[in-house]
Amino acid sequence: xxxxxxxxxxxxxxxxxxxxxxxxxxxxxxxxxxxxxxxxxxxxxxxxxxxxxxxxxxxxxxxxxxxxxxxxxxxxxxxxxxxxxxxxxxxxxxxxxxxxxxxxxxxxxxxxxxxxxxxxxxxxxxxxxxxxxxxxxxxxxxxxxxxxxxxxxxxxxxxxxxxxxxxxxxxxxxxxxxxxxxxxxxxxxxxxxxxxxxxxxxxxxxxxxxxxxxxxxxxxxxxxxxxxxxxxxxxxxxxxxxxxxxxxxxxxxxxxxxxxxxxxxxxxxxxxxxxxxxxxxxxxxxxxxxxxxxxxxxxxxxxxxxxxxxxxxxxxxxxxxxx
Amino acid sequence: xxxxxxxxxxxxxxxxxxxxxxxxxxxxxxxxxxxxxxxxxxxxxxxxxxxxxxxxxxxxxxxxxxxxxxxxxxxxxxxxxxxxxxxxxxxxxxxxxxxxxxxxxxxxxxxxxxxxxxxxxxxxxxxxxxxxxxxxxxxxxxxxxxxxxxxxxxxxxxxxxxxxxxxxxxxxxxxxxxxxxxxxxxxxxxxxxxxxxxxxxxxxxxxxxxxxxxxxxxxxxxxxxxxxxxxxxxxxxxxxxxxxxxxxxxxxxxxxxxxxxxxxxxxxxxxxxxxxxxxxxxxxxxxxxxxxxxxxxxxxxxxxxxxxxxxxxxxxxxxxxxx
Numbered sequence: 001x002x003x004x005x006x007x008x009x010x011x012x013x014x015x016x017x018x019x020x021x022x023x024x025x026x027x028x029x030x031x032x033x034x035x036x037x038x039x040x041x042x043x044x045x046x047x048x049x050x051x052x053x054x055x056x057x058x059x060x061x062x063x064x065x066x067x068x069x070x071x072x073x074x075x076x077x078x079x080x081x082x083x084x085x086x087x088x089x090x091x092x093x094x095x096x097x098x099x100x101x102x103x104x105x106x107x108x109x110x111x112x113x114x115x116x117x118x119x120x121x122x123x124x125x126x127x128x129x130x131x132x133x134x135x136x137x138x139x140x141x142x143x144x145x146x147x148x149x150x151x152x153x154x155x156x157x158x159x160x161x162x163x164x165x166x167x168x169x170x171x172x173x174x175x176x177x178x179x180x181x182x183x184x185x186x187x188x189x190x191x192x193x194x195x196x197x198x199x200x201x202x203x204x205x206x207x208x209x210x211x212x213x214x215x216x217x218x219x220x221x222x223x224x225x226x227x228x229x230x231x232x233x234x235x236x237x238x239x240x241x242x243x244x245x246x247x248x249x250x251x252x253x254x255x256x257x258x259x260x261x262x263x264x265x266x267x268x269x270x271x272x273x274x275x276x277x278x279x280x281x282x283x284x285x286x287x288x289x290x291x292x293x294x295x296x297x298x299x300x301x302x303x304x305x306x307x308x309x310x311x312x313x314x315x316x317x318x319x320x321x322x323x
Numbered sequence: 324x325x326x327x328x329x330x331x332x333x334x335x336x337x338x339x340x341x342x343x344x345x346x347x348x349x350x351x352x353x354x355x356x357x358x359x360x361x362x363x364x365x366x367x368x369x370x371x372x373x374x375x376x377x378x379x380x381x382x383x384x385x386x387x388x389x390x391x392x393x394x395x396x397x398x399x400x401x402x403x404x405x406x407x408x409x410x411x412x413x414x415x416x417x418x419x420x421x422x423x424x425x426x427x428x429x430x431x432x433x434x435x436x437x438x439x440x441x442x443x444x445x446x447x448x449x450x451x452x453x454x455x456x457x458x459x460x461x462x463x464x465x466x467x468x469x470x471x472x473x474x475x476x477x478x479x480x481x482x483x484x485x486x487x488x489x490x491x492x493x494x495x496x497x498x499x500x501x502x503x504x505x506x507x508x509x510x511x512x513x514x515x516x517x518x519x520x521x522x523x524x525x526x527x528x529x530x531x532x533x534x535x536x537x538x539x540x541x542x543x544x545x546x547x548x549x550x551x552x553x554x555x556x557x558x559x560x561x562x563x564x565x566x567x568x569x570x571x572x573x574x575x576x577x578x579x580x581x582x583x584x585x586x587x588x589x590x591x592x593x594x595x596x597x598x599x600x601x602x603x604x605x606x607x608x609x610x611x612x613x614x615x616x617x618x619x620x621x622x623x624x625x626x627x628x629x630x631x632x633x634x635x636x637x638x639x640x641x642x643x644x645x646x
Contacts, residue, residue, distance in 0.1 A: 048352045318640075
């Protein structure tokens with residue numbers, strides 16, 4: 001497995017420049033006060049399609065187009081954000097997209113795919129169905145997280161963070177299949193190459209959807225024994241990948257798990273204090289802080305990577321109404 | 324009445340630099356698609372205290388401190404956002420703040436004042452009570468919108484917009500007492516001084532809280548005959564002021580009104596499509612677009628100024644749950 005390099009990240013950033021939202025790095029006075037640290041937010045819920053996923057999908061497609069190999073169409077499997085991201089990117093490039101999604105996918109994510117002209121096949125056999133359809137139609141399967149160009153695209157999130165705040169003490173990154181933390185940790189290490197590895201990168205995944213922790217423990221990206229399921233639907237990847245596991249092993253300091261109650265309890269407080277509509281997957285970093293699972297030193301600069309905002313409308317109504 | 328100048332705005336921007344959030348200008352692909360124009364969002368819900376109001380309050384206090392006249396304490400009257408903003412700014416400067424608010428103020432705004440150490444007096448006689456308390460304690464009354472330094476501070480929102488997008492075709496700005504649109508329109512005209520006045524600035528206020536429309540119609544900032552009241556609680560100013568009326572007369576192209584149903588109907592769509600938690604006051608520009616009250620040319624660049632995010636929790640639960 002080759003790790004994503006600073007050059008890969010620079011090429012990805014150049015491809016995406018002007019096509020996506022340059023998300024800011026926002027200081028949260030409220031969360032800073034609450035935790036006695038400087039809390040910065042990277043709000044990828046404000047990205048086109050409502051999540052960081054479009055960075056990876058668009059970079060992977062543009063990389064193939066640059067290489068003269070724009071496919072006839074593209075296919076992927078996803079809880080929804082990668083599906084919407086692929087649909088958006090495919091529409092930009094003028095090719096069709098078909099996405100396999102689980103039958104219980106969040107409605108906001110289903111609607112996002114349709115909005116961008118994607119075709120959805122609902123199935124529990126996500127990977128097999130995706131590969132079969134792609135073979136039938138001559139489409140390219142883009143892995144939603146374990147493709148090197150997808151990882152490089154997600155890594156542009158980290159490139160921007162390090163440009164806006166050159167020396168954060170800690171990054172808390174949601175982990176599903178691991179594409180985001182792979183790219184972001186590669187960007188952090190590339191930005192700090194030659195210097196001391198000052199910035200800690202900590203991944204957070206749901207205790208009930210811990211494919212990466214399982215892969216780290218076993219040393220291989222085999223699926224965990226129980227099928228992942230979480231209120232953080234975007235993190236319920238059935239397995240990590242060889243590429244993402246290698247990046248996490250090389251670059252990430254620790255991967256923690258948080259329980260469902262902690263995620264649920266942190267959801268509305270995050271929305272209310274930051275004024276950002278996020279989905280539960282984006283909340284795991286704050287949940288880890290609230291639970292005391294990470295204890296940054298007083299005054300440390302802590303970046304919460306808010307991965308997406310495609311929240312269930314009924315979920316938001318429930319947590320907002322639960323006062 | 325002296326209008327705020329480019330120099331006033333530059334001084335305000337210098338005072339506030341590094342103390343507040345430099346909010347971005349975000350492109351909304353979804354709203355752009357929906358209206359066939361380029362929609363840019365200025366998300367002041369992401370500002371410290373959850374609204375633009377802190378710009379004006381902090382600038383007004385710093386201007387007095389720069390002049391060697393930091394008061395013993397400050398007082399204002401407000402539906403809530405100016406109250407929270409004053410409390411935050413006063414805490415930064417180490418002086419006490421007392422704010423008069425209506426008994427029915429939104430709970431999120433009440434909590435924001437307490438969070439920043441402000442003292443609240445609930446009263447329907449907002450102005451008289453505020454002046455009496457300030458006189459008793461020797462505090463300075465800062466008008467929540469009709470103070471020239473407050474207007475200059477709010478205008479830094481416009482300075483930033485024009486820096487990030489030098490030639491927008493249209494700005495849609497929520498109007499309560501008129502402090503925001505006064506400062507922002509002054510910034511637009513200052514940025515375009517000497518050139519053609521290309522950018523239209525249109526104010527939007529609730530039909531049931533139309534103090535500025537009434538002032539424009541009568542040529543004086545007298546209170547409208549019926550007491551203002553709106554779901555957009557932040558815009559229910561009982562009157563415009565001589566300073567804000569003069570700025571609107573000089574710089575603003577038009578002030579429109581939108582009805583309550585249009586505001587309510589646009590609230591969740593704005594939150595859901597932009598992933599920004601905003602309060603109803605911030606929604607009036609989108610409501611005007613949806614109602615066809617403004618019809619920008621195809622491809623025009625339209626800036627929606629999202630004034631704040633201190634939404635009622637039950638209100639959000641209701642509109643999110645109304646699917």
